[in-house]
Amino acid sequence: MLDTEKNAPLDAAAAASAAFAAVEGQAFPDDVFNAPELRWAVIGCGVIANQMATSLALAGRHLRGVANRTRDKAVAFAERHHVARVYDTVEELYADPEIDAIYVTTPHNTHIRYLRAALAAGKHVLCEKSITLNAAELEEARAIAREHGVVLMDATTILHMPLYRELLRRANAGEFGRMNLAQLNFGSYKEYGDLTNRFYNINLAGGAMLDIGVYALSLMRLFMASQPNEVVSLGNLCETGVDVAGGIVCRNAEGQLGVVSLTLHSKQPKRAVISFDSCYVEVSEYPRADTATIVWTADGRRETVSAGTEGYALCYEMADLERAVAGDAEAAGLIDVAADVMELMTRLRADWGVVYPEER
Template sequence: MTTNAHASSPRLRWGVIGCGVIANEMAQTLEREGRSIDAVANRTHAKAVAFAERYGVGKVYATADELLADTDVDAVYLTTPHNTHITYLRNALAACKHVLCEKSITLNADELAEARELAKRAGVVLMDACTILHMPLYKELTRRAAAGDFGRVNLIQGNFGSYKAYDMENRFFNPKLAGGALLDIGVYAITLARLFLQSSPHELASLMNPAPTGVDETDGILMRNAEGQLVVLSLSLHSKQPKRAVISADKAYVEIMEYPRADAADVVWTETGERERVQAGRRENALSYAMADLEAAVAGDVAARRQIETSADVMDVMTRLRHEWGFLYPEERNLTQGVSSR
């Protein structure tokens, strides 16, 4: 089944940098809509050629810089590892391309602030591809929450646990690939929480158990904002948990399973105990909704343009948490050492 995600937005000409799992998923999503990616580049050229042949991509470039130099490319979908994002963002925004960047959009808050300033100067849209921001279900639930349907939100709880076998070279546990639970799965939980909070959390308390490589393997996070709203999150890359979020309010609680790409939620009403099923969108179209939001933002949609503010709040929280843990990625340690040696 196709989706009308792009129906009200102008079609941009898209280039993809990176040909991993998520890029393939995006291409497959677009195929279902009768669309295709216009250009592709990858660190391994042969992989880009194979990707283009599989999905009917018109242009294949040997380097990302060549793709960015193509004036027929309007927007770029960036799917490379987290720690490479800022380098590609600098180049793409300097080339005046709109950018949809996979999560985690950057390593830290300083990098995101830099990228936002570059986008502002270039007059282009920078958008976080984190699915929580784009799924129609969350747009419906936040609309209802803002209207007061559920009463005051008091507590938000989130679980996300995957069991990843110990392979210290893969992206989950490798600090050189910006591994760790927080940037890989915690970004979903914190983004969801931020959508239903009146303001960003200013108080944080947390515990982190590291993997043998030093990246965060299991995290317990407690947050509170100025309005007294609490958030409790548990994350793990080496212990299975349900992907479950609960938004607790005066009049009801909202339970969302498989929340990173959820298309349904249950509202349980406090007074009667009755359950209401809320459905919106389709989980298999998650990446298409992200692309559609960028196209809408380019067309001037104010709500879509403001999504980056939520991303900035989330990145600030994640940066503060890692600061409390004393955990830096190699790029950050190198920068710190460079500053201290001057």
């Protein structure tokens, strides 16, 4: 086998399976969940819901309930993951006083419907990316959360991985000097043969921006001092009306640049390079990364930084919500980053003419 074949990046599902296998049988770290435990339920029982249940099991915890559009699938999910209760309707879930927090894992275009009801029912919500279709929906959801005194959190893994928390700590302490440029690639190859699949289906809020762009823009925004106020871009659409590729250049008031390339129809490395005065930081497979390389400007020295573990990515998300509920300001503030990213994505889609049925 050629080295290029042996080392080829795995697709998302295979990578997650490999990450879980790597930590199977290991003692779960005692520094992940450090806030009072919440009682969790999930809406949806697809790939992410299964990963969530597996993640909780790694920590010796279990979901308390599941609701799904198809009850038979919910029953099978509950049996597989030892979930105590299957709800006949989401309304039953919202009304259950034994549930504190809900993870919404359904398609993008359904999120706001569940967010409105769950938050109004007094449940804390962790919502899978993209958290909403657009900035207006997210602001509506945040207003409901504020009104009812609950926490709304975006589940984009970039916001929660310990690696980025450690790198940001060092950057904010001045170790790296001024941040100048963030360059991010994200490319997947999805066949055009079936344009009804979720990636290309406008009725399922398909497209590169909400599916993969959210990762790149989230990482870019994390390391910028402020929200970009200048944005230029080009986007390619397919016949269904969704974006399949895009090139984006952003600049904020501090003059920091972000350069992002996205595609759903060509494989690219998921590679991020954040350039500072004193070094650049390189991260491969960055959505759930636990390792980065710092290359120092003065002498070319390479430093490896490791924090967290890829296999616990969804645990970090849930732990952050529990910390936010307990009053942790840093965790609670992650929704502000998510709001900036959503504003950028909404602006870019408008520039490209990508409009979902719910927005017409």
